[in-house]
Amino acid sequence: MLWLLLVGLIGVLIGGVAGFPTVMATGVVTAIVALTALRCPSRLLLAAFWIWLEGILLYLLFASHDRTLSALGLPRPALVMLAGVWLAPILFWPLGFALTFKKWSGREQ
Amino acid sequence: MIPGTILAYLVLLSVIGVWTARRSRASTDFYLAGRQLGLFTTVLATMASIMSGFVFVGGPGLFYSVGLGSFWIVISASFTGAMMCWLLARPLHAMAAQAGCLTIPDVIVARYGCRFSSGFAAVGILLGVVGYLATQLLALGLILAAVLNTSIWLGILAGALVLAFYTTAGGMVAAVYTDVVQGGVMLVSTSVIFGYALSAAGGSSGISAAILREAPDLLSPWGLVGPIACLGWFFLFAVGSLGQPHVVHKMMMVRDLRLLKHFPWILAVCMTICSLVWLGVGSSAKSLVLRGAMPLLAHPDEAITSFLHAFAPTWLSALAYAGIVSAIMSTADSFATIGAAALARDLPRAFGRQSEPTVTKSRVFSVVVFALALMFALSVKGLVAYAGILGFGIFAAALTPLLSVGLNWPGATAWSARASLVVGTGTAVAGEILARRGLYPLQLPPACLALLLSFIAFLGIGLVAPKPTEPQE
Numbered sequence A: 001m002l003w004l005l006l007v008g009l010i011g012v013l014i015g016g017v018a019g020f021p022t023v024m025a026t027g028v029v030t031a032i033v034a035l036t037a038l039r040c041p042s043r044l045l046l047a048a049f050w051i052w053l054e055g056i057l058l059y060l061l062f063a064s065h066d067r068t069l070s071a072l073g074l075p076r077p078a079l080v081m082l083a084g085v086w087l088a089p090i091l092f093w094p095l096g097f098a099l100t101f102k103k104w105s106g107r108e109q
Numbered sequence B: 001m002i003p004g005t006i007l008a009y010l011v012l013l014s015v016i017g018v019w020t021a022r023r024s025r026a027s028t029d030f031y032l033a034g035r036q037l038g039l040f041t042t043v044l045a046t047m048a049s050i051m052s053g054f055v056f057v058g059g060p061g062l063f064y065s066v067g068l069g070s071f072w073i074v075i076s077a078s079f080t081g082a083m084m085c086w087l088l089a090r091p092l093h094a095m096a097a098q099a100g101c102l103t104i105p106d107v108i109v110a111r112y113g114c115r116f117s118s119g120f121a122a123v124g125i126l127l128g129v130v131g132y133l134a135t136q137l138l139a140l141g142l143i144l145a146a147v148l149n150t151s152i153w154l155g156i157l158a159g160a161l162v163l164a165f166y167t168t169a170g171g172m173v174a175a176v177y178t179d180v181v182q183g184g185v186m187l188v189s190t191s192v193i194f195g196y197a198l199s200a201a202g203g204s205s206g207i208s209a210a211i212l213r214e215a216p217d218l219l220s221p222w223g224l225v226g227p228i229a230c231l232g233w234f235f236l237f238a239v240g241s242l243g244q245p246h247v248v249h250k251m252m253m254v255r256d257l258r259l260l261k262h263f264p265w266i267l268a269v270c271m272t273i274c275s276l277v278w279l280g281v282g283s284s285a286k287s288l289v290l291r292g293a294m295p296l297l298a299h300p301d302e303a304i305t306s307f308l309h310a311f312a313p314t315w316l317s318a319l320a321y322a323g324i325v326s327a328i329m330s331t332a333d334s335f336a337t338i339g340a341a342a343l344a345r346d347l348p349r350a351f352g353r354q355s356e357p358t359v360t361k362s363r364v365f366s367v368v369v370f371a372l373a374l375m376f377a378l379s380v381k382g383l384v385a386y387a388g389i390l391g392f393g394i395f396a397a398a399l400t401p402l403l404s405v406g407l408n409w410p411g412a413t414a415w416s417a418r419a420s421l422v423v424g425t426g427t428a429v430a431g432e433i434l435a436r437r438g439l440y441p442l443q444l445p446p447a448c449l450a451l452l453l454s455f456i457a458f459l460g461i462g463l464v465a466p467k468p469t470e471p472q473e
Helices: A001-016 A022-034 A043-062 A076-087 A089-099 A101-108 B003-023 B027-035 B040-050 B053-072 B080-098 B105-111 B115-148 B152-200 B202-212 B226-243 B247-251 B257-291 B300-311 B312-351 B357-375 B384-406 B414-436 B444-465
Strands: none
Touching: A001 A022, A001 B300, A001 B444, A022 A043, A022 B040, A022 B080, A022 B226, A043 A076, A043 A089, A043 B226, A076 A089, A076 B053, A076 B257, A089 A101, A089 B080, A089 B257, A101 B202, A101 B257, B003 B115, B003 B312, B027 B080, B027 B152, B027 B247, B027 B312, B027 B357, B040 B105, B040 B152, B040 B247, B040 B257, B040 B312, B053 B115, B053 B226, B053 B257, B053 B300, B053 B312, B080 B226, B080 B247, B080 B257, B080 B384, B080 B414, B105 B115, B105 B247, B105 B312, B105 B384, B105 B414, B115 B152, B115 B300, B115 B312, B115 B357, B115 B384, B115 B414, B152 B202, B152 B257, B152 B300, B152 B312, B152 B357, B202 B257, B226 B247, B226 B384, B226 B444, B247 B312, B247 B384, B257 B300, B312 B357, B384 B414, B384 B444
């Protein structure tokens, strides 16, 4: 996982310095997931979050100029950003932590 | 009514300070609130420490000036609590209980056996505390100046006096108990302000229509700053939160780790509610200005005060100002205590003095920290939000790799820690200086670059030259 974390960090660095948002977004998600994987007991939670966040960020990068109005009168990408990156992650990791708490505390002990 | 409410609120906080002074008899009380926090106290104290004037004053201001892209700063709040529990709760709690660690530099010296790293971390913490505390004092000055109809400098002085009084009296016990009150006020006030701001500006559809008509790029997910800066903020605040000493320190104060089972999702819900003020007031103020219903702001940080002044009834303004003052003070009090710890015990220990400072000595150093922050606040002339990023960036770059990876990876060595601290802190400070002089050439935020280089130095040295040392839990 540490090598994966390093790869993710280098992706963020290269993407950020050279101006490649897609590389940077993939690096950000990889680094966050690889770091959390050092202690998260559930590969399912890690994989689900990785796929979800990567998908949302790529969508936002490629559809950011879409002005189609959706719920609440917001442009579709703005709504996807708020729902997908701000609200939905509560269902992945914070609730996932409660659901896998026994496994985590057991492994820790 | 508004000045009366705020003054009564400040008096209440001072009374809590006097009450808690009696409960701060030992260093464990002054720095770790006696290690007796329950679930809801921990949630509210953590939320109140994270959600500062940066979120309440700088946030709406940033939305006003750069649009939805600014929200990447706070958007990761929904999942960072879970990362904090998974990666930090167990080792930090164990080190406080078993190794007698009271501060983050204590944890570093216990884990890496390196006084240089501990001392350097204490210096980084002190720099970050002074920078961030100055930000809080500036925000407090802006708010109190608007409420009490006085100058911003008098506002800063008045706020600093009350903060210094209760923090010096009660240390972390006062900080935590006031945080609980302040956290409750913040949750109520943000919910009400958000609803009122939306309704005053014609609902989300009305706001959206006005912004899309006049400045559509503000509602792009990347706002006016572009994806590189936004992704940089996202990474910095998602991962860098794990190096914020005033936040992760709370993990050392929990009574029992089993209480943390529901901590991440309750924290996420509370933080989500609080960050509504960023979206609601920022977007409403922008749409009202674009429609000509509100005068053009002289400064983006005036978004919330101008909105309240122009549209809110008196009772709502009183509630809102109480919420804002709560947010600012609840972060500042934790900073003052960890800054005092850095001066009173962490730095002397780095030079070999092992004696535990008395509570009185810790109180004196709390006052010194406030004086340093006050001097810094009086010399800063930028946006409140950007000054906040400087403090956050120093903490993130200096401490995140050492804590998040180092406490979970036996291969991390003292050399990894030294390299990470020097590279991270140096890059954060140099990058911010260059940025303020207009010489920083990248879109990637300087603090994000510092965090990345700090991580890479830490991992690179640990992976290439592994010298296993067991984490001391």
